[in-house]
Amino acid sequence: MAPVNPFCDINITTSPSRYAFGSPSSPNAPALVVDRPSGDMRLVESPISRGKRIGNVAGVLGVIRLRLDKYIIIITKAVLVGRIRGHAVYKVHTTEFLPLQERQLHDPDEDTYLSLLRTHLRTGPMYFSYTFDLTNSFQRQSSADTSLPLWQQADERFFWNRYIQSDLIDLRSSNPAADPFILPVFFGFLSITLTALKSTPLSFILITRRSRHRAGTRYFTRGVDESGNVANFNETEQIVIIGGSTAKVFSFVQTRGSVPVYWAEVNNLRYTPELQVRGVDSAMNSARKHFDHQIRLYGDNYLVNLVNQKGREQRVKAAYEHIVKLLPTKRTDIPDQLHYVYFDFHHECGGMEWHRAQLLLEQLGGGLYDQQYFHSVEGKFVSSDIRSYQTSVVRTNCMDCLDRTNVVQSMLARRTLNRQMVDAGVLGEGENTASFNSFEVIFRSVWADNADVVSQTYSGTGALKTDLTRTGVRTKAGAIADLSSSITRYFRNNFSDGPRQDAYDLFLGVHLPSSTSMSSLLFIDRRPxxxxxxxxxxxxxxxxxxxxxxxxxxxxxxxxxxxxxxxxxxxxxxxxxxxxxxxxxxxxxxxxxxxxxxxxxxxxxxxxxxxxxxxxxxxxxxxxxxxxxxxxxxxxxxxxxxxxxxxxxx
Incomplete structure (x- = not known):
């Protein structure tokens, strides 16, 4: 059975009583009608011709209810990023809000809600494909039911617009013909580069998917919640595809996420915020839920902890180690699947001796080798031949899961990439991708760009130490750039991250605006x-x-x-x-x-x-x-x- 994919072109007609959405490429498919001002949805079999046509859009991002009205969010422009196994991949470029009511008077709260959402959509990197599931790794896709609609195949953690698609998903429960209007997008980073390594053409792809659970900004979202979701959780997949109609696919997945205890850094206008670590023992159930879920998804977890063992960070390190130590008393199977690895990054790599980060590979021992990687041979007319699976994952964290984490993840990715290319016959035994300058520039640039995007969405600036990722050398110019970024982070984290956190909570459904709120001036300054x-x-x-x-x-x-x-x-x-x-x-x-x-x-x-x-x-x-x-x-x-x-x- 052929899968049901989202419409890649949608015409919109509007009238005072409704909006109608239909696909010109599927004229016989039912049209979606949204009544105004109620927001009631239905599907009609006959094409809708009445009303004013307001344009062709790339998709319906979702529907959101604010304080006074509902709004349909449409993707008015999408930019082609590249192709993965022939499937086109797009980045959301511009969006527009279609109100169900025509308001004559402006409401301050409603206007602020809209401003927060528009900023979030304008600055948040979101990607989608009409025919390819970008929310799942190649390994998870290999066991997926491809007969399901694309949105049902999506990993709910990375289905970023899942909340605002709720109305369409509810409609679908009574009428499956709504499936083509449900378009899943993910939030994060995606790069597709066509290049060559040692004269072998290949596609080098890097995808970082940010979880929609416990999403937020640096100082307002830390640690773990009662459901086991951690702050700044990202899954990064490095993919290499060699060949055309019949291709070898290599995939390697890593994760990052905040230390899974109850802790926070409280802004107080000082450069170093006030650190609070609370209820380490009370966080046990939450940590257990987190690791149970991670083990079910990825197998064994190698927990690489990069926080400092001295100074203020030591309390977070001690709390993490306490949690990991106590987990075996709660579950007899966890000790064999959680492998804690501590590496004091700043101590080992002090004085710009960044090459010493390689010592971490020795600490991981055979774990990195034993976890393998996903490898399949895929063809257009033959079923996939799975040659190997990745059996475990390295979960890396520092305090923010940004700068130190980025350096280590790129290092681990390079080690696995070298192994993959030797196994594929592209490189000879003992050869290294770093020896081929043109590919090396691409590898370093892509990983540095990924670091900047992940950091931007969490801290408000690009990552630190990216000169090491881009060039392989820590430079004084890079240190000066890091100082500038650190100062910028200080001001943004103290004076502009509040609205950014509000935008996350609003878009993801953590906060539900109420029309019955006693105060219609939620955002005014109520300080004396x-x-x-x-x-x-x-x-x-x-x-x-x-x-x-x-x-x-x-x-x-x-x-x-x-x-x-x-x-x-x-x-x-x-x-x-x-x-x-x-x-x-x-x-x-x-x-x-x-x-x-x-x-x-x-x-x-x-x-x-x-x-x-x-x-x-x-x-x-x-x-x-x-x-x-x-x-x-x-x-x-x-x-x-x-x-x-x-x-x-x-």
Whole structure:
């Protein structure tokens, strides 16, 4: 039975009472009709001709309900990235929102919701194919039921628009003819390069799929939740395809994810946030769920931990090792399938001795060799011949699962690639892909680009240490670039990641806007006016201080009065600076939709402390009840306990 693939072309007609979607390439297929303003969906057999045609689109990304209205999100433009085994792969380029109602008046919350979603769609790298399942690795695809519609074959972890496809999936439960309108996309990185190695043409492909569970930004999403989902979980698959109609396919999969305990780093405007590690023993069930799931999917897990063994990171390392040590007391089968490997990356590779990262390969021992890789021979007219399966996975983490993790993953990928190419007969025994310059440039560039994209979506900047990935050498220029990225991360993590986290929660259905909310001004700043004014006081004091030294003076002006003027505004500037740094949590841009409990707790503590300030404390205001304080932090009562993790609403 031929699989049901999504429509690759959809015409949209609109009228005051409905939207109609139909595929011109499948004129006999039922058309999708969405009634306005109710949002009710149905399929009609006869083509829809009434209404105004508003264009041809690449697909329906989904339908989302906000505070006052539902919106159909359509992909207005998709860019061809390349082909995998003849299947075209696209990147979402532009999208558009089709409202079910025509609003005459603007609602502040609704407008903010739309702005968050548009930014997320504009900056988030999303990919799809009409005929190929991009959410699953080649190995998982080899055992998939290809007679199912494409969206039902998709790995639910990486089906990024699964929540906003809910209305179409519900319609499909009563009418399978809705299948062609359901288009799965994944969020992450994809590169397809046609190249050659030692005169052998091949396709070099790298795919990183980001999980939609516990997705978010660097400091607002850490650790594990009660369902066993960890922050910043990514599956990276390196693929090499040799040949045309009959091809050899080689695939190697790695994963990364946050340390699976309850921990957080609380922003406070200091360069190093406040580290909290809570309830290590209470996280046991969550960690067990996480590793049970990983073992079911990937087999044995080699847990490569790269956090520092000294300093503040040591607490996270100790918590991880405590969890891994206790797991065998809960399950008798886990000790044989979890292999903990610690490698102090910064200590071993200090002083720019990055070649010492190769020592990790020695620590992994035969584990990396024994796990094999996926290898199949595929043809257009013959069934796949599976030559080998990957039997385990390396799960790498550092604190952020970004910079150190990227370096190690590219190193492990190279080791396996060398082995694959020797086994395929492309390279001779003892040869290395690094010896072939043209391919080496591609390999390093693709892995560095992957590092930048994964880092951008989590931390707000490209990855650090990518000069090592791109060139194989750690340089002073790279160190300077890393310093610049670190400074940028500081400002973004403190002052712009709140809205980014809100966008994740909104798009993925973690936050469900309510039209019955008591407040229609969810995003306004509810901090006391005096607290809000301090940064402006600081800026004014700095300007007046500069003016005292820069502006021309009159001849009859007293030098003493000018000195007093300058000293006064210097004192004001120093006081304001001290107040902001001392009470930094009052000035962090926290998420407003699902404010973490540690953020609300920190905000309330800082507010109580600020009220004791000798200069302005008595003017800050009472702000005595919990509801007001929660709103001040953007919580509005929708709080999530750090020990439980974020609730993921499906």
């Amino acid at each position: 006016i005096m607290i809000q004014s301090i940064p402006y006081v600081l800026c004014g004091a700095i300007l007046l201080e500069l003016a005292a030294f820069v502006l021309p003076r009159t001849t009859d002006e007293s030098p003493l009065s000018m000195r007093i003027f300058a000293l006064f505004w210097l004192a004001v500037a120093l006081w304001a600076t001290n107040f902001i740094t001392k009470h930094g949590k009052l000035y962090v841009n926290w998420p407003r939709l699902n404010t973490p409990s540690f953020a609300v707790q920190g905000y309330n503590e800082e507010l109580r402390s600020a009220k004791k300030d000798l200069i302005i404390g008595k003017w800050i205001g009472r702000g005595g009840n919990a509801r007001e304080r929660d709103s001040g932090a953007g919580g509005s009562g929708r709080l999530v306990h750090l020990e439980e993790g974020k609730k993921r609403i499906e």
